[in-house]
Amino acid sequence: LPARPPEDGLFSEDERELLAEQGMEMAPGRRRRLLNEQFLLYMALTRASHGLWISYPLADEEGGALMPSLLIKRLQELFPALNVETAENLSGPSTIVHPRQALSQLAVRLSEAKNGEQLPSFWWDLYNWFAVRKEWAGQGKRLLAGLFYKNSPAPLTEETTRRLYGRKIRASVSRMERFSACPFAQFLSYGLRLQKRRVYKLELFDIGRFFHAALHNLTVSLLEEGRQWGELTREECYRLAEDETARLVPRLQEEILLSSQRYRYLAKKLRDTLSRAAVFLAEQDRKSRFKPLGTELSFGADGELPPVVFTLRNGSQVELVGRIDRVDLARGEGGKAYLRVIDYKSGRTDLSLEEIYYGLSLQMLTYLDVLLVHAREWLGEEVLPGGVLYFRVHSPFIRADGLLPAEKVEREHRKQYRMRGVILADEEVARLMDTGLLQGYSEIIPVALDKNGKFYSNAPVWDAERFSLLRCHTRRVIKECAEAIMSGQVVIAPYRLKGEKACTYCDFKPVCQFDPLLEGNKFRNLQAESGERIWTALRQELRYSQPADNERLEQLEEKEGER
Template identity: 45%
Template structure:
């Protein structure tokens, strides 16, 4: 029994000495007593490789590279304990979740937080920490009593410890009875080492550790008592045999404490402590090839600058510091250097490694960049599989059952693609069609599996003369395909639901999950995914797919082992399984030998790196600005330590230990070291360089710092630009950047023209090159359609509506997207503002048609009759709106009652307006167009095309006057609307005037004599709330309500005509019309009236505007040119913004900026347009 230390600074040859000793033993006696190398679990693979490479053999039995856990398992096979069921970290968290939920009513703080993100994980971390520090959970109550009796203890800490005592006591009891976890393995090693024949006479070398937990110290003590020899390698600057540790700010403080603890432990146990081997020969073996890196290792801690007159000869080759525009530019710069090393210096990928402090900050950048540069790499991390499609499918299936087949949960399963048939008979595109149908029809709950055939999707139309079958689903073949998709989804999920709900215990619930996965052929799908990943050159992803099935089965087995016979509520079971899935991680070994190692400074260990790249050296990141994230704060840890509950070092010590991690990273390489930092994050927020960068500059004052930007710049030197010519894909991007500068008038080096020629002569790169070259001419503009294309889309005879004309005026591209490409937002089963407006419109039209058939009018109805008719109309229309959406729930039932009140209020007001005038409806829902009641408005366009305006007029009123027949148009609107003349002029509001023009043009044919324009009016359907601070009588309330419904629009400036709309005009103003009359009979300037001549000019102008719009449509105008009028733009509610990518600030884009002329100027313009139209 003996203990010996091998110490030395980083790179001094400690690991090499151990490997040399082991390999010498193996060569001299391959079958002797065991040779054991004890190392951190994550480092064992590299050490095994190193031994085999040194020996030049394929394997060995005598030498074993083990971590604490694997060594413990080896000992337990001899001494007992291997029959206990191993429990994984995921299993522990699931058990913790169950215990917290079970005791939630007793817990003071954590009872309602079981589902809080991260809580269970942090509880498990604390439990593990306590166990590593030999905490006796049966004595927690004693510690709590001490806390309770002390006035220095906060009530928060008392409540925490009370809760933790309840949770951990039961948790520890359950674990001790049936299971063994990672910390128990170390305890079993300490307990059984003395009885192990395998360890007796073994020689043990310990390498790669800086510190140990109290539990590990017990195991090491047992090993020292049993093994023939124990040799410990520590990164330490000198021997500390005097019993005095260095100052805690000393870089080597952690390893010095470890040295002293092990030495004292051995001496106390009577174990021989041999002379310490101190490796201090300069230069250290690792740095023999680099004077710069050798001095860096020496000077980093001491902060001694290199004399400027004696700068190392290899500094520019061995040490590089770079600032970078962002992390992407930083990683691209490192990738270029790696390619250069491989190309120019014959470096192997395995000779290189990237170290970062937080791997999550760089993982998403490194993966795509290295793929573009063709650099194989291995990411040294436990891979979370939470968002793997299989995980999404399992979690989605549980939510389908728990939340009664909600749309989101069902399609979470669908989009995982684990429900698609492997034979490809149904595809993702079929599921997309199904999703559109489900959204439009409001399919959820029992409608998925009730067996009743699905019907066509609900219509968006409430037209009284048509059925309500949806246009898109009229094809029975498509419905049949939808039923196939439905069966593919509902069959396995409904079977899973039945099995899960009939389960008597957790074992049967886990079996239901397994049977679901078998039913959807999950193993075969994972094999297919793995094969695809391999074909795409992603071996690490392929490994994840292959390991996942066993990982999921292992998790289910773990649940069965822990609580198989327990009877749990489905929600509890789901929560337990969800907890396990969230924390399921895969530990992968490198899938190939020649790869770049990518890891974090606190995890990754390697001693055979030639070229190290240390990225992300920013303030607050390296060294890390650690945050308190555990259940206990630093202050609470100190308080617990005072009462004898030992815990891990606090935040202060961990912050100091960050320096040791950095020291290990910057001294890992033997040939070159690359240091870099971004100056901004992904959001453009500034980042500062770390103190590490400043220290490097102090040590090497003459070292020049480089700057990394994305792509190349023509202002750079030729040599700098040549560095960007390497791998085909990133070089092509750089080439395009150079050519873009050339197009801007800048000069580029001739080498780029040779690069362009290379791509053009390589068949495999020609398509990509031509595509990217096209980007040089890219402008965010839509090229106009050719005449042939325009005719193909619209026809030579354009049949269109007025609203379509208005859409074109708002933005030609939006018109093209809607009517040329026929793009539309997908229909969703919910009540929206347009649906409500359509219901109002249809209900009032239905009532008016009924009155006409019964020879009644609005004015003849009482208030009660209006309300009854409104209720009847809404009741008839409700089943036709959006697939009976108003009948689908109590909430919608309440909305229906509100809608009835609104329609009833509107009908009462319409009755009062009718009684005040002599205009009577003569047309309701009047269609105009070929073969309709009225002919279309037809235009012969200058380009030879013919345009027909078709549509439907809500309501036409007529009255007789001394001047002749009068016609007016009324439109029902669910929002406040008015006729704004400037919007008419710009083509944004043409509907009402066009309808009136159609009526006047056809009056002689339709009514037998010509007619005059009486006006166009909008009726706002709503139910306003009256408010008064002093109260009001019923008559006052009725009058105020009438004013709230005042019609908006434009009327003929003739008092007789207006009197026929409101017979109470004598008082000088109207309660129902937008007019006020002066004492002399004239109209106030605010009155919305126009003379007959102005009406003629206005209607003539509208025709000219429509003709111009029609010409531009048929000419193929598809400009991305939305209007802007004040603060209002066409983009505000546009559905096609993601398609056109319009940016008002971009030089290629610009609004149609519209002014708002004065009233007189507008009439002058209309007069001019009207005369022009007459001439033409």
């Protein structure tokens, strides 16, 4: 206060003044709006008839320190005899000047009384004053109801759960991740099927769908022609991306990308991003022995692979279904086959061991598990896990102090398109993914080799045992989530992990009304754990609770020993 005028519009302040001097009528600029703000402040401060109270907060809602407005400094210069008092020292009848403000203070005092503090009779008299006046009685009742309100929904009954979900539910992995993040959000999204009101604008979700569809179509076309990504020239990548963009743009949210010049420009940006991604996918393919085996591979009743089925304690069944963006296959020495899962993302994503452990990121390991379990039926042979990786489709910005030569720009772009995730702790597999990797950092996968050709200690690699541990863990977590869903659990319990919160991007905040200040509304704080502690916990979990999975683990350990 005064508020800083937003820097909007096409013209700068100097350009506005120049146009105004030429006789053009312009909307108020930043300077004019700042003067208006000063004038409104002057009007507000000079309208008091008996006295003027000015208050300002010392901290924001989360406890962060706030600096007083420059207005406070100016008033202290004008009236040096003024003393600043803190609100803690201001209480009692002298602070009551208006019913609405008094009602707010009364709420605080009654809350203190509810917690066992002695309340002066004045505040009870004030409450009675509100109770006998019709114009304020309604607000007084709502105040009292709010004091005893608990934002804690009761669990669903068995009958309600059965009618809502049925005896057999078909669920996606993302549904289980949503439950792990907050059970109530899962209930609203998949139980009540609430959806955010759609508005006619392009959402991030739409952009992600566009890239998924485009890359799927391009890969399918290449496979049908018997070609590989690596056979495409840069010019072919541009042409195919342009053709695919022209085909998909009219289908995206009722032709929204054709509705205005702004959206047409955005369509060109999407085309350019897709072209650049295609170029680097082709380049990565030329340097890799891993080749696409399938794209948009579905598992479920009508999919290429069968669903994952869990039978719960109450006899209900959960059928897990999904769609895998891309599956690649490579053969190493001795003909051993390796599979890797690639997921296309338009945002920055990485694989977090903690998030897998807490059930917040189950997708990639579940996809890999499905492929490995059904490999013999699908491919006619056993395969080993090669890795799980994210390929980000984006237009990276290059930071530089000055102009860079084209070769260096290309090299920096190549780094930005390096895939993220985890691969098998086998240098042979790393070289299958990047045939040019002998020493140093790979430009394709997130690993580096030392001068002896070995992984560095902090490389994102897991051996076969660890992949097996996580596969078994994801099964257990998914089954536990399904058990909780079918038992009617709808508690409002968003997670918080190292500053990340389930509520940050949740669309259901207006529905759940989660407030950490309310009784019973607390974040479910997940403890940040080291990698070694998580691996130890996973081994103990497998030894004591999953005998069937334990056998699978021992078999994989034997295979790893043979290798």
